[in-house]
Amino acid sequence: MVRIFYKEKKQIRKENDVRMLSQIPNVIWVDLQSPSPEEEEWIESKCQVSFQTPQEIVEIESSARFFEQGDMMVANSNFSKIDQHGYHSYPVSFLIKNTTLFTYRQGDSKTFADTVKKMRVYVEPFETGIDIFLLLLETRIEADADLLENMSREITNISKSLSNEKKPKQEILLKINTLQENSMMLRESIIDKQRVLSSIQRSRLFPESYRERLRIVLKDISSLTEYTTFNFERLEYLQDTFTGLINLEQNQIIKIFTVVTIVFLPPTLIAGIFGMNYQVMPTILHPYGFYLALILMMLSSTAVLWFFKRKHWI
Known part of the structure; x- marks a missing residue:
């Protein structure tokens, strides 16, 4: 045109x-x-x-x-x-x-x-x-x-x-x-x-x-x-x-995974110690040994969470 x-x-x-x-x-x-x-x-x-x-x-x-x-x-x-x-x-x-x-x-x-x-x-x-x-x-x-x-x-x-x-x-x-x-x-x-x-x-x-x-x-x-x-x-x-x-979002996700991993490290250590296959083992025949191990695991995780909270890391 x-x-x-x-x-x-x-x-x-x-x-x-x-x-x-x-x-x-x-x-x-x-x-x-x-x-x-x-x-x-x-x-x-x-x-x-x-x-x-x-x-x-x-x-x-x-x-x-x-x-x-x-x-x-x-x-x-x-x-x-x-x-x-x-x-x-x-x-x-x-x-x-x-x-x-x-x-x-x-x-x-x-x-x-x-x-x-x-x-x-x-x-x-x-x-x-x-x-x-x-x-x-x-x-x-x-x-x-x-x-x-x-x-x-x-x-x-x-x-x-x-x-x-x-x-x-x-x-x-x-x-x-x-x-x-x-x-x-x-x-x-x-x-x-x-x-x-x-x-x-x-x-x-x-x-x-x-x-x-x-x-x-x-x-x-x-x-x-x-x-x-x-x-x-x-x-x-x-x-x-x-x-x-x-x-920031990825760091927050990684931070959560890191905290969860560290919180379960002490219980894992306690479970590993009490799970050793030796003939002579303290508290192995104690009637409350299992419950004592559970209490120690819970206390260790709580202590780690309290420490993180005090440091304002979580």
């Missing part, structure tokens, strides 16, 4: 028929969402642009994330989203030629839908495709901030549940591990944008009048990076706390 946005007087119009592209004046944004090969070829021939393949878009080398070709700037970045299956990232390619923005992506995205809504509400500021490009980035940063806030709430809930749980559960550790993975994924996405925008800021093709706004965007991205670091530190703290609680 291809959406063509153009400015007519003070209104932003949209055209979905790609064949009308050559007849539309003042085109500021061409959005290619999972385009067909025919649509992609049509736009490339009419606008004299060349889109990268999906494999080239996801390359992580600096030369693949941002480069210039004549009068074109090409920037590739990863956007994040959350659904019922968790956090995911998807690549988006931006191409700016003269004053027209071209975006190439696979699948739908709430960021682009929100950007279109803002364009319809605030018409005046959008004169060129660079305005749309910066608006997309600002909208994406707001979405990333919402994801971080959502993640922070999940971390707070885990912290509260960990405080209320007398016995730590395995599910909590799995949640912490999942949030750590999501936090790293989101941090990678934010740092990727920071790297790409830093390259754009140094570009000779990027208009000087937009550089101050771009610096503000980079500043917002830096604050998000710090926030992801804070979230990751909180998760590490919770993981250490969980591990400490597990160790």
Whole structure:
């Protein structure tokens, strides 16, 4: 699907028929969402642009994330989203030629839908495709901030549940591990944008009048990076706390086994002594010898328990 946005007087119009592209004046944004090969070829021939393949878009080398070709700037970045299956990232390619923005992506995205809504509400500021490009980035940063806030709430809930749980559960550790993975994924996405925008800021093709706004965007991205670091530190703290609680529980179990073993050592010693098979054995013929041995066993165990209690070991 291809959406063509153009400015007519003070209104932003949209055209979905790609064949009308050559007849539309003042085109500021061409959005290619999972385009067909025919649509992609049509736009490339009419606008004299060349889109990268999906494999080239996801390359992580600096030369693949941002480069210039004549009068074109090409920037590739990863956007994040959350659904019922968790956090995911998807690549988006931006191409700016003269004053027209071209975006190439696979699948739908709430960021682009929100950007279109803002364009319809605030018409005046959008004169060129660079305005749309910066608006997309600002909208994406707001979405990333919402994801971080959502993640922070999940971390707070885990912290509260960990405080209320007398016995730590395995599910909590799995949640912490999942949030750590999501936090790293989101941090990678934010740092990727920071790297790409830093390259754009140094570009000779990027208009000087937009550089101050771009610096503000980079500043917002830096604050998000710090926030992801804070979230990751909180998760590490919770993981250490969980591990400490597990160790305490295991130590308590080992302590119980140790006390039980030591308590039964003196009775075992007494039983071993009185169970020796010698012909001459004191009290072996005593009518109360058996009961005397039982009393000694009970007294020895009681003495050990009293000693442990006095030392506050149990």
